[in-house]
Amino acid sequence: MRVFLNFMQLLQLSFIPKNQRYAHRKCGGSTGMCDELRDILQKNKNGLLKKSTLYQFDDLPFNFDKNISVMINDGNEVFIKGDIPDYEVYQYRRCFVHSENFCLEKIAEYGNSSLTVQKERLADYSSNGVELQWPNLNKARCFPGKSCISCLSEKPENDFLFQNGDLFIVGIAPINNADLENPLGCGPIRESNGWETAQSISFAIDDANSNQDVFPNTTIGYIILNSCNQPVLTTKKLLDILSNGLILKNGTTIHDISSRILAVVAALGSSISQATAKVLQEFNIVQVAYGSTAAVLSDRSKYQYFLRVSTPDTNQAKAMINMLKLLNSSYIQILYSEGTYGEGGRDEIVRVAKTLKVCVANDIKVTEGKYSNILDSLRRKPYAQIVLLFLKSHVVTEVMKMISGGMESKEFMFIASEAFGTNVDIIENNPKLEGSMSLSLEMLIDKYKLMQYIYSKLTERYYSNPWTRPYFENRYKCYFPRSFDKTTNTECKNVFQEYNKTDKDFNIWSSFALNAAKVALKGTYFAFLDMCGARLKTICPEYRKHLKQVWEIIRQQQIDLNGTETSVFDENGDGSLGHVFYQIQKSKNSPRKLEFNKIGSFSDFLISLSTKMT
Numbered sequence: 001m002r003v004f005l006n007f008m009q010l011l012q013l014s015f016i017p018k019n020q021r022y023a024h025r026k027c028g029g030s031t032g033m034c035d036e037l038r039d040i041l042q043k044n045k046n047g048l049l050k051k052s053t054l055y056q057f058d059d060l061p062f063n064f065d066k067n068i069s070v071m072i073n074d075g076n077e078v079f080i081k082g083d084i085p086d087y088e089v090y091q092y093r094r095c096f097v098h099s100e101n102f103c104l105e106k107i108a109e110y111g112n113s114s115l116t117v118q119k120e121r122l123a124d125y126s127s128n129g130v131e132l133q134w135p136n137l138n139k140a141r142c143f144p145g146k147s148c149i150s151c152l153s154e155k156p157e158n159d160f161l162f163q164n165g166d167l168f169i170v171g172i173a174p175i176n177n178a179d180l181e182n183p184l185g186c187g188p189i190r191e192s193n194g195w196e197t198a199q200s201i202s203f204a205i206d207d208a209n210s211n212q213d214v215f216p217n218t219t220i221g222y223i224i225l226n227s228c229n230q231p232v233l234t235t236k237k238l239l240d241i242l243s244n245g246l247i248l249k250n251g252t253t254i255h256d257i258s259s260r261i262l263a264v265v266a267a268l269g270s271s272i273s274q275a276t277a278k279v280l281q282e283f284n285i286v287q288v289a290y291g292s293t294a295a296v297l298s299d300r301s302k303y304q305y306f307l308r309v310s311t312p313d314t315n316q317a318k319a320m321i322n323m324l325k326l327l328n329s330s331y332i333q334i335l336y337s338e339g340t341y342g343e344g345g346r347d348e349i350v351r352v353a354k355t356l357k358v359c360v361a362n363d364i365k366v367t368e369g370k371y372s373n374i375l376d377s378l379r380r381k382p383y384a385q386i387v388l389l390f391l392k393s394h395v396v397t398e399v400m401k402m403i404s405g406g407m408e409s410k411e412f413m414f415i416a417s418e419a420f421g422t423n424v425d426i427i428e429n430n431p432k433l434e435g436s437m438s439l440s441l442e443m444l445i446d447k448y449k450l451m452q453y454i455y456s457k458l459t460e461r462y463y464s465n466p467w468t469r470p471y472f473e474n475r476y477k478c479y480f481p482r483s484f485d486k487t488t489n490t491e492c493k494n495v496f497q498e499y500n501k502t503d504k505d506f507n508i509w510s511s512f513a514l515n516a517a518k519v520a521l522k523g524t525y526f527a528f529l530d531m532c533g534a535r536l537k538t539i540c541p542e543y544r545k546h547l548k549q550v551w552e553i554i555r556q557q558q559i560d561l562n563g564t565e566t567s568v569f570d571e572n573g574d575g576s577l578g579h580v581f582y583q584i585q586k587s588k589n590s591p592r593k594l595e596f597n598k599i600g601s602f603s604d605f606l607i608s609l610s611t612k613m614t
Contacts, residue, residue, distance in 0.1 A: 085109035093123040094131060142484045144491075151484040157186045157228055157237075159466035161198055162248065163205070165221025166537040168257065169520060170241075171201035172234060172266030172276065173513070175226040175467045177394050180369055184236065186228035188474070192423065193268060193393050193509050195471040196454075197290070198224045200510040201265055203453045204517035214525035218537050223257070226467070227267060229394070231275035234267070238279045249464075259539055261285055262524040263554070265517045268509055269392070270294030270340040277303045284544040286524075286551050290516035291509055293418065294344040298574055305551050307573040309443065309516045313341075313390075313417070316439055317348035319579045319602035320388050320415050321356050323437065326607060329386050333378060334363040335399070336390040342366070345390030345417060368395055371402040378403070378412060389416040393509075397426050404432040415439075418579065421508050422596040427584055434586060434594060435614060439579045439602075444562040445511040447504060455499040472496075515559055519568060523554025578603030585614050 027034035089108035095101045108117040124137040132138065142148035157176075175194040179185030189195075205222045208214055223246060227234040242258040264280055267273045268291035277297075280287050281304060289297070289308035297303055298312050324332060334349055336342035346363055353360055361384040364377045378387060391399055396419055403412075414436040420426060421440040427433050458468065469480055478492035479485060498504060527550040532540035543550060555573050558565040570576040582596040600609035 085111035087111075089115075089117075091122065096121075141482070142486050144479075144486045145489050147487050148484040155186075157184070157226060157230075157233055159226055160246070161202060161222070161224040161465055161467075162246065162254075163202070163221045164254065165209075165219040166260070167215070167218060167539065168221045168223055168261050169201075169205055169517060170238075170261055170264045170266070171198065171222060171224040171513075171517065172227050172264065172272065173198040173201065173224060174229040174268055174272070174394070175471075176228040178229045178368070183230055183232040185233070186226065186230070189467065189470045190394055191471075191475050192425070192507050195467050196507060196510045197268065197513045198465075198467070199454050199457070200450065200506075200514040201517045203450055204514050204521065206453070207449075208518075208521050214521050215528070220262070220521065227269070227272050229269055229272065231271050234272050235275045235279055238264075238276065242279075242283055258283055258285075262528070262539070263288055263520040265290065265513065265520055267292055268513075270297060270344065273297060273306070273308075274303075274340060277306045281305055284547045286520075286547060286554060288516045288520040288554065290512040292341075294340045295348055296340065296344055298572055300572060305547055307551065307555060307569055309512055309519065309568045309575045309577075310441055311575040311577055311579065313345045313348050315602070316417055316579055317345065317352045319439055319581070319607070320349060320417075321352045321358055322602065322607050323415060323581065324358055324386065325356060327386070330358045331361055331384045331386075332358060333361055333381055333384045333387045334390065335366060335374065335378070335387055336363065337392045337395055338365055338367050339392070341392055341419070342390045349388055349390070366391060366395065366399060368392075371399050374399065375403050375406045378407075385412050387412050387414050389414055389420060391417070391419060393419040393421075393423075396420050397423065400426050400430065400433065404430050407432060410435070413437075418508065422582055423507070424505075424596070427594045427596070431594065433584050435584065437581060437583050437599075438596070440582055441508055441512065441575075441577060442580055443508075443511045443515050443568075443577065445506075445514050447506060448502070450506065450510070450514065451499050451501075451504050455496060458496040458499060515561075515568065519554065519557050519559050522559065523557045524550065526557075527553040581607070581609075583613055 026036050087110040088106055089110065090104040091107045092102060093105055095103040096105060105121060106118075107121045108115055110116075119134040122134045122137065124132040126132060126138075140151070142151065159175075161171075173194055174190060175198060176186035176189050179187045201224055202222055205220050209220055223241065225234070225237050225241075227237075242261075245253050245255040245257050247253050264276065264285055264287045266276050266287060267289060270292040273287070273289045273292035274294075274297065277287055284305075286305045287307070289306065289310065291310050292308055293310050293313045293316065295312050295314045297306060297308065298314070300306075324330065332353070334346050336346040342365070350360055350363070352358075361381040362377070364374060366374065389396065396416070400414075400420075409432050411432075414420075414433070416436070416438040418439050418441050420438040422438065457465070469483060472492060472495045473479055473483060473485070473488070476492060476495050477488050478490045478495065479488055480492050528536075528539070528543060530553070531542040531546065531549075532538075551573065555569045556567075557569075558567050560566075561568075568575060568577065579602045580598060581600045581602065583599045584594050585597045587593040587595045597611065599611050599613055600607055602608075
């Protein structure tokens with residue numbers, strides 16, 4: 001109430017002289033309220049106010065040095081304009097004049113969307129009552145060994161990475177795993193194929209803004225959403241920003257997002273891409289996936305505006321079965337994840353196996369979080385020693401640890417899909433996997449440039465990636481000084497240094513995400529230029545109306561892969577790169593250590609071996 005008391009007094013002082021003059025005109029020299037004035041007030045309450053809609057503080061009975069005026073609109077709403085803040089901020093502290101007392105002292109003003117703090121007026125107090133001055137104030141903190149749950153972000157699914165721009169690329173990455181009990185919730189943060197993937201998308205866009213090769217004189221912003229590997233949650237998020245815009249952490253709303261989106265770069269998981277595609281088709285927005293290898297996504301009657309830089313699982317299944325024939329084996333088991341990716345992969349293996357006379361003795365569906373009976377299921381068919389894996393990337397590590405922990409050496413040999421790839425976490429301290437194989441997709445990138453970008457962001461003072469702290473804390477089992485979960489008892493030190501060296505290996509989906517964003521930017525630029533012109537900074541109606549043409553222009557683009565301009569899409573908009581075979585072998589430098597060695601590739605229905613298998 002005290003904050004507005006001065007305004008009330010000023011308004012009263014301003015209105016009284018004007019109302020006195022008005023009363024004098026209506027009532028003459030008589031004292032009190034005459035009948036004419038009383039009648040006006042009863043029948044037309046707004047009469048006095050509407051005689052003047054602008055009030056200046058120019059006839060106050062004391063000196064007033066602020067340039068302020070009061071405006072009253074047709075709805076009789078009062079607006080104070082001029083040399084005055086929207087809000088004043090006060091701190092309860094020892095009084096400046098009478099320091100033995102405590103009172104509210106003004107420390108800041110908020111106006112024009114900016115907070116101006118008089119730091120020298122801030123105070124704090126130690127446990128024994130000693131007054132502390134800026135900057136030596138007490139800071140909210142959680143002590144080592146403690147978890148300050150009330151301060152933790154309760155809803156990581158609401159976090160996003162944002163950079164404003166004239167136009168937008170929207171990215172989607174699985175920063176967290178799914179909450180298996182809630183289709184709208186997020187589980188633990190992922191250690192791979194999440195945070196780095198988001199950074200790769202933002203790098204492609206920031207790099208384009210820097211170089212001005214595409215969209216010169218226009219700033220491309222990005223909105224990167226956390227899918228939590230949940231199709232329903234991802235759909236909800238997309239519909240929300242397309243319909244209502246984006247509410248930033250400071251409360252600002254970015255309106256009209258849908259009319260500024262050039263393309264969506266998404267997703268890793270096939271089930272996420274399926275859900276995303278259905279939404280984006282309704283809004284006439286093209287989608288470029290960096291993962292999502294399920295065969296079903298090749299159906300352009302269902303997924304009209306969908307492209308992907310990854311090669312579909314039809315090619316991968318053929319590669320696996322052809323490798324079996326090379327090994328003179330025709331008796332297999334399949335281990336696959338529940339969902340579009342795993343089930344689609346299983347279906348392709350069964351289809352190809354039938355044409356090449358390979359017997360599928362057993363196929364085992366893996367439900368996330370339920371791995372204890374998998375080895376027993378495999379042992380029901382002990383003579384089918386070669387097991388083909390189509391497991392999701394965030395599932396395969398735990399499944400392989402569970403299986404190899406209980407199986408005998410050489411009991412089973414695995415040929416794994418690209419989700420297994422060259423992930424060293426899977427083979428570390430896992431000697432029973434020696435001799436097994438995996439497929440991988442490879443797209444070359446400038447690793448050093450990406451590494452420099454990420455390191456610069458990590459060391460940037462005000463960089464606000466909401467997932468950086470939990471990602472590194474989970475990855476290294478440590479805590480940062482301002483963390484609200486310090487139960488690990490180990491402070492994070494030098495954890496960013498992996499991005500400040502020359503031999504950093506990125507997960508395969510980081511390179512695919514970067515290149516997907518690059519080709520999306522390049523393709524949409526040429527489509528935008530053709531349909532909207534060079535000067536426009538908003539998306540024109542033709543761009544949405546002729547989306548199949550936008551899709552085709554993106555599909556035709558080539559990007560630089562190791563100095564060579566390369567087409568990344570086939571005629572159907574699927575990735576055109578072949579698969580690479582790796583075998584898990586003992587390291588020549590350290591025989592106790594396993595490593596991935598490239599042994600060949602598969603393309604155009606042929607396996608080409610480049611080195612001898614062990």
